[in-house]
Amino acid sequence: MVRYRPNVAALMVNADGNLLICERTGVPGAWQFPQGGVDAGESMQEALFREVQEEIGIGKSHYEIIDQRDGYRYLYPPDVRAKKIRKHGNHGQEQTYFLCKLKPTAPPIDVNQTPQEFGAYRWIVPDEFDLDWLPLFKHEVYRSVMADFFGISLDPVFDP
Numbered sequence: 001m002v003r004y005r006p007n008v009a010a011l012m013v014n015a016d017g018n019l020l021i022c023e024r025t026g027v028p029g030a031w032q033f034p035q036g037g038v039d040a041g042e043s044m045q046e047a048l049f050r051e052v053q054e055e056i057g058i059g060k061s062h063y064e065i066i067d068q069r070d071g072y073r074y075l076y077p078p079d080v081r082a083k084k085i086r087k088h089g090n091h092g093q094e095q096t097y098f099l100c101k102l103k104p105t106a107p108p109i110d111v112n113q114t115p116q117e118f119g120a121y122r123w124i125v126p127d128e129f130d131l132d133w134l135p136l137f138k139h140e141v142y143r144s145v146m147a148d149f150f151g152i153s154l155d156p157v158f159d160p
Contacts, residue, residue: 004073004094005084008048009035011099011149012056012063018123019150020102021133022056022111025119031133034118035095037088044068044096055117057110058102067099069148072141095141099149126150 010033012020024030036051038044049060075092076084084090111118129146131139131154139154146152 002075002092003090004092005088005090006038006044006047007035007093007095008038008044008051009033009095009097009145010048010052011097011145012052012058012102013100014102014123015104016123017125019126019129020056020109021122021124021129022118023120025116029133030135037093044070045098048098052100054113055111056121057113058106062106063100063102065098066101067149068096070094070096072097072144074137074141077135077137097145097149127152129154131155
């Protein structure tokens with residue numbers, strides 16, 4: 001039986017409609033959205049608030065949730081799956097995405113948190129998102145998320 005770990009992700013947009021992406025520490029060129037696992041007894045929103053605070057230093061009073069969608073799933077690749085099964089008992093993640101609007105009074109994004117998951121961040125126009133920033137096993141989820149929330153079609157990757 002395939003088991004998925006519950007996970008939340010934040011699509012944080014600013015007043016200009018730009019989307020926050022963060023670069024993984026130790027993985028240059030790997031950009032993603034703030035996200036993380038849901039702890040036992042936590043609601044999805046509670047997990048979102050905790051993860052956003054832990055990863056980018058923004059408290060829940062500094063943004064509002066505009067939309068929420070769930071059911072996005074991916075399996076870990078075989079080379080990672082055994083380690084993840086030992087750590088969490090799961091074969092992949094099932095994600096709930098939250099579209100969040102940063103309030104004008106919010107402090108600047110701060111990726112220098114402990115532990116530090118991101119080394120850098122930037123704001124992009126949503127259609128600038130590039131699937132090459134992600135491992136292949138996450139491509140389909142990101143295609144769906146960008147289409148569902150922003151009406152953007154990310155080109156599928158074709159292997160010759």
